[in-house]
Amino acid sequence: MSGGDTLSSESIRLEQRNNKLYYIPTVADQNEGKAITFVKTSMTDSAVIFENPEHDFPQKIEYRFQKPDSLIAEISAIINYSQKSIVFRMGKTK
Numbered sequence: 001m002s003g004g005d006t007l008s009s010e011s012i013r014l015e016q017r018n019n020k021l022y023y024i025p026t027v028a029d030q031n032e033g034k035a036i037t038f039v040k041t042s043m044t045d046s047a048v049i050f051e052n053p054e055h056d057f058p059q060k061i062e063y064r065f066q067k068p069d070s071l072i073a074e075i076s077a078i079i080n081y082s083q084k085s086i087v088f089r090m091g092k093t094k
Contacts, residue, residue: 023050023061057084 009028013035014021021040026033038050038061047064058075065071069092076085 021050025061058086 011026013024013026015024016022021043023038023040024035025038026035036052036055038052038055040048041051042049047062050061051059053059055077057077057079059077060075062074062076063071064074071090073088073090074085075088076083078084
């Protein structure tokens, strides 16, 4: 915690193996410190989606470019037959 905000730490690796792109995040204090592997399932000029349907949350990670200086990251999963998602809006600071 810092000034009422929750801080977290995440490291991300991108690996290409056997003609597939993998997104491999490791989040401090989650998954016993182990990395979780997601595979790229879709990519366009403005978005990329990585999925791992076997993971609890998230099962899908999507990055969407909005403008030259902004990005939206959305993590989501189906939990108890209901869609749950968290959206992170990011922008370039001046």
